[in-house]
Amino acid sequence: MTVQFPELAAIRLGFGLSPVLPPPADPAAVLADVAATAAAAPSLTTAQAQQMHLHFREIDKKARDAGTPDSPEAKEVRRTMVDRRAMFSRLRMADCATAQVGFGERLVQFWSDHFTVNPQGPGVAPMVVAFVEEAIRPNINGSFLDLLTAAETHPAMLLYLDQTQSVGDRSPFARKAKKPKQVGLNENLAREMMELHTLGVGAGYTQQDVRQLANLLTGLGYVPDDPDQRYFPRRAQPGAETVLGQTFGGGRRDGIDAIHQMFAVLANRPETAKFVARKLAVHFVADEPDDALVSDLAAAWGKNGDLPAVYAVLVSHPQLAQHFRGKVRQPFDYIASGLRALGMDRQSILGLPDQQSRRWFNRAMALMGQPFMNPSGPDGWKEAAEAWINPQLLAQRIDWAMSAPRILLPELPDPRNFMQAALGGTESELLARAVPRAESIRDGLGVVLASNDFNRR
Amino acid sequence: MDRRFFLKGAALIGCSAAAMPLFTPVSFAAMPGENRLVVIILRGAMDGLDVVQPYGDPDLRRLRPALSMGPQGGALDLDGFYAMHPALKSLMPLWQKGQLAFAHAVATPYRDKRSHFDGQDLLEAGIAGNGPVPSSQDGWLNRLLQTMPETSAETAWSVGAQEMLLLAGRAPIRSWEPDTDLALTPQAQLLLGQVYHDDPLFRQAAEAAIEIDTRATEVMNADAAPQAKDAPRPSNAARLAAYSAARLNEEARIASFSITGWDSHKNQPGVLGGALKQLAEAILTLQRDLGPHWDRTTVMALTEFGRTVRQNGTQGTDHGTGGAMLMAGGAVRGGRVYGDWPGLADGKLFEDRDLMPTRDVRAYPAWAMAGLFGIDATRLTGTVFPGLDLGQNPGILL
Numbered sequence: 001m002t003v004q005f006p007e008l009a010a011i012r013l014g015f016g017l018s019p020v021l022p023p024p025a026d027p028a029a030v031l032a033d034v035a036a037t038a039a040a041a042p043s044l045t046t047a048q049a050q051q052m053h054l055h056f057r058e059i060d061k062k063a064r065d066a067g068t069p070d071s072p073e074a075k076e077v078r079r080t081m082v083d084r085r086a087m088f089s090r091l092r093m094a095d096c097a098t099a100q101v102g103f104g105e106r107l108v109q110f111w112s113d114h115f116t117v118n119p120q121g122p123g124v125a126p127m128v129v130a131f132v133e134e135a136i137r138p139n140i141n142g143s144f145l146d147l148l149t150a151a152e153t154h155p156a157m158l159l160y161l162d163q164t165q166s167v168g169d170r171s172p173f174a175r176k177a178k179k180p181k182q183v184g185l186n187e188n189l190a191r192e193m194m195e196l197h198t199l200g201v202g203a204g205y206t207q208q209d210v211r212q213l214a215n216l217l218t219g220l221g222y223v224p225d226d227p228d229q230r231y232f233p234r235r236a237q238p239g240a241e242t243v244l245g246q247t248f249g250g251g252r253r254d255g256i257d258a259i260h261q262m263f264a265v266l267a268n269r270p271e272t273a274k275f276v277a278r279k280l281a282v283h284f285v286a287d288e289p290d291d292a293l294v295s296d297l298a299a300a301w302g303k304n305g306d307l308p309a310v311y312a313v314l315v316s317h318p319q320l321a322q323h324f325r326g327k328v329r330q331p332f333d334y335i336a337s338g339l340r341a342l343g344m345d346r347q348s349i350l351g352l353p354d355q356q357s358r359r360w361f362n363r364a365m366a367l368m369g370q371p372f373m374n375p376s377g378p379d380g381w382k383e384a385a386e387a388w389i390n391p392q393l394l395a396q397r398i399d400w401a402m403s404a405p406r407i408l409l410p411e412l413p414d415p416r417n418f419m420q421a422a423l424g425g426t427e428s429e430l431l432a433r434a435v436p437r438a439e440s441i442r443d444g445l446g447v448v449l450a451s452n453d454f455n456r457r
Numbered sequence: 458m459d460r461r462f463f464l465k466g467a468a469l470i471g472c473s474a475a476a477m478p479l480f481t482p483v484s485f486a487a488m489p490g491e492n493r494l495v496v497i498i499l500r501g502a503m504d505g506l507d508v509v510q511p512y513g514d515p516d517l518r519r520l521r522p523a524l525s526m527g528p529q530g531g532a533l534d535l536d537g538f539y540a541m542h543p544a545l546k547s548l549m550p551l552w553q554k555g556q557l558a559f560a561h562a563v564a565t566p567y568r569d570k571r572s573h574f575d576g577q578d579l580l581e582a583g584i585a586g587n588g589p590v591p592s593s594q595d596g597w598l599n600r601l602l603q604t605m606p607e608t609s610a611e612t613a614w615s616v617g618a619q620e621m622l623l624l625a626g627r628a629p630i631r632s633w634e635p636d637t638d639l640a641l642t643p644q645a646q647l648l649l650g651q652v653y654h655d656d657p658l659f660r661q662a663a664e665a666a667i668e669i670d671t672r673a674t675e676v677m678n679a680d681a682a683p684q685a686k687d688a689p690r691p692s693n694a695a696r697l698a699a700y701s702a703a704r705l706n707e708e709a710r711i712a713s714f715s716i717t718g719w720d721s722h723k724n725q726p727g728v729l730g731g732a733l734k735q736l737a738e739a740i741l742t743l744q745r746d747l748g749p750h751w752d753r754t755t756v757m758a759l760t761e762f763g764r765t766v767r768q769n770g771t772q773g774t775d776h777g778t779g780g781a782m783l784m785a786g787g788a789v790r791g792g793r794v795y796g797d798w799p800g801l802a803d804g805k806l807f808e809d810r811d812l813m814p815t816r817d818v819r820a821y822p823a824w825a826m827a828g829l830f831g832i833d834a835t836r837l838t839g840t841v842f843p844g845l846d847l848g849q850n851p852g853i854l855l
Contacts, residue, residue, distance in 0.1 A: 067771065070724075120574065188589065328658075367618055367634060376620060377592035389658050391665035392632045395639055398649070398666070402640060430655065434648040443645040450649060452656040 014102025037104020144305020
């Protein structure tokens with residue numbers, strides 16, 4: 001089957017086709033969408049998330065100190081936090097389901113997953129949203145270096161990978177600590193930065209490099225009460241560190257600058273270009289992408305990781321068509337694509353009651369194996385088709401396909417029109433034959449949404 | 458086979474079976490014997506000192522003036538030294554029959570950090586270590602399957618929506634959330650069968666899903682039959698246990714699910730009481746539904762770590778180290794509390810705050826696997842629980 005560019009781009013690079021939004025005409029339209037997505041105002045800022053975090057802690061502490069942890073005020077604020085999760089899922093769904101093209105929002109998802117954060121603790125959830133909106137979104141169309149710098153220094157990352165706990169053994173802070181043995185280095189951020197964010201596991205760095213990078217990173221931190229401060233010199237290990245054969249720091253006041261120099265070194269390594277290129281190819285093209293595609297993407301990396309140049313290679317690469325339907329949509333993408341195909345507008349998604357967005361977004365995603373904002377580890381979500389389609393997980397997709405449309409829409413479309421809107425002529429003959437034979441509108445829509453054609457991209 | 462199920466199943470597939478080979482019968486592969494193992498993960502760190510209260514230890518009262526009051530507070534005396542939390546009262550008949558046991562002062566090798574997530578990951582990964590578990594790590598029940606020659610995906614089930622690292626890994630397993638309701642009309646099922654025909658990944662998953670869903674419906678129907686219409690809905694744990702039992706009555710020999718709600722930082726009597734009732738319900742549901750198979754069943758309930766010995770300022774306890782585990786089943790040598798009691802006196806606590814672990818908690822499931830499935834020590838300490846000190850056989854199985 002030959003798929004035309006607009007359908008190919010919408011399905012492979014965006015959240016699928018829509019009855020109300022035309023697919024992108026050419027690669028330029030797809031690339032312009034990235035710029036527009038990056039320029040959009042954040043739905044939640046880090047400062048707002050910090051305020052929510054502080055407010056929550058304050059009320060929680062007050063209630064605990066008073067011995068009334070279940071005071072109406074504490075209960076109320078806790079409930080608000082839970083409701084927010086439903087609100088956050090509505091917001092993300094609305095952004096993605098109603099995006100003009102969708103490639104930009106897909107990249108927001110991709111980079112949020114590449115730099116996975118999932119800090120735990122009371123009131124900290126909004127920080128994850130702020131991370132996506134302020135560390136990731138504005139940086140998806142610039143250099144990888146800027147993206148890396150923003151992600152690694154955001155409070156959500158510092159909390160998640162324990163950087164807020166890491167202290168140089170010989171720092172003034174450690175030497176004056178009441179229990180010096182309980183204060184020290186934490187390698188978590190350094191290790192994941194090399195293994196997951198830049199060079200990739202097995203890229204030829206050593207444990208010594210990890211340790212030295214961890215020492216270099218000491219001082220970088222975050223405390224909720226002093227939210228603008230990101231560097232605490234008293235916690236920094238004195239002296240220079242040698243990472244990947246280069247020496248950093250050692251001067252009196254160059255702590256944070258040395259860390260920024262280190263980010264530039266990591267962003268410019270060929271291993272990083274190759275690792276990120278492969279990850280993009282795996283996410284957008286095929287679980288096992290051809291080496292040629294990976295090389296082509298890596299070749300566009302340039303200085304500091306020129307992301308728009310890399311995307312330009314991706315969106316017009318012949319392998320985009322060759323591996324059509326080679327990927328399974330992840331649960332979030334599946335639901336967002338479903339809303340998009342059903343033609344839901346932004347207001348009707350945002351206007352869904354909490355109870356319904358919990359059931360059809362949050363709970364559905366959890367049952368499909370991708371609990372919203374809750375990945376199980378810093379390596380993020382799995383990519384292989386087999387990770388998302390097993391009996392239990394497919395059953396949940398079928399359940400959503402059969403049940404969600406009539407809850408979400410006041411009036412259901414004709415299944416034949418819906419198939420055309422959702423798949424734009426890319427459907428298989430088997431699906432085209434099956435849909436008109438459905439006994440009811442519900443079954444017809446359900447068969448389209450549950451089909452492998454719709455679940456793959 | 459239950460007749461009702463047979464008829465229902467036949468009706469469900471009647472119109473599609475002729476047209477499409479959607480419904481592949483499960484192959485009855487050779488089974489790994491008749492013994493059954495159920496592992497329940499108690500998420501949130503169960504306070505072992507409150508569940509199995511060492512009221513005979515003179516220091517308990519001093520450290521917990523208002524918690525774990527022993528028989529005085531309604532706990533059920535077990536042996537003159539330990540008493541069982543009152544919320545487990547419904548399990549007393551099992552204790553008396555010798556089908557309920559505990560092991561005290563146990564812990565994984567995880568120390569000092571006391572994070573639920575890391576602690577649970579380590580418990581389920583079954584490896585030694587003290588920090589985040591590598592994301593590629595598999596779980597010890599999956600590694601057990603990898604060492605057993607004649608298993609199929611049907612041998613082990615992860616039940617419920619919770620992802621169980623315990624069963625993750627190379628060996629194929631089944632997972633299912635019993636609340637899943639495919640609610641497919643026969644025609645929709647037929648059509649989906651046709652649509653998926655050329656896509657093996659979707660076709661095979663759908664075939665298995667429909668088959669499993671049909672069996673789940675059977676469980677629910679069998680469950681509902683004897684109950685009055687206004688009977689209360691069974692607890693989540695009981696629902697998972699009922700589903701597990703149904704699978705174990707067929708080809709499955711291993712099932713695992715988790716029960717949450719053990720994180721009792723405040724109002725511990727309320728928090729722990731509720732969680733223990735769920736656990737007791739799960740065990741009694743297994744006993745009831747497994748019928749004759751109960752006699753060859755071992756249930757092990759494990760938690761990531763224990764809680765502080767001293768009660769805190771809000772009638773609760775905080776994250777600690779040494780804890781307790783529970784064992785039940787007709788295969789268990791029960792009516793006793795296993796383990797060496799380290800004492801609660803000054804200087805006997807771990808970091809002056811937690812119960813001192815005197816045995817690696819992994820030793821108990823390891824010895825159970827040796828007894829139930831004939832797994833030898835080399836495989837246990839080499840593959841299933843790498844580096845584990847097996848120690849002496851505690852003799853937990855009959």
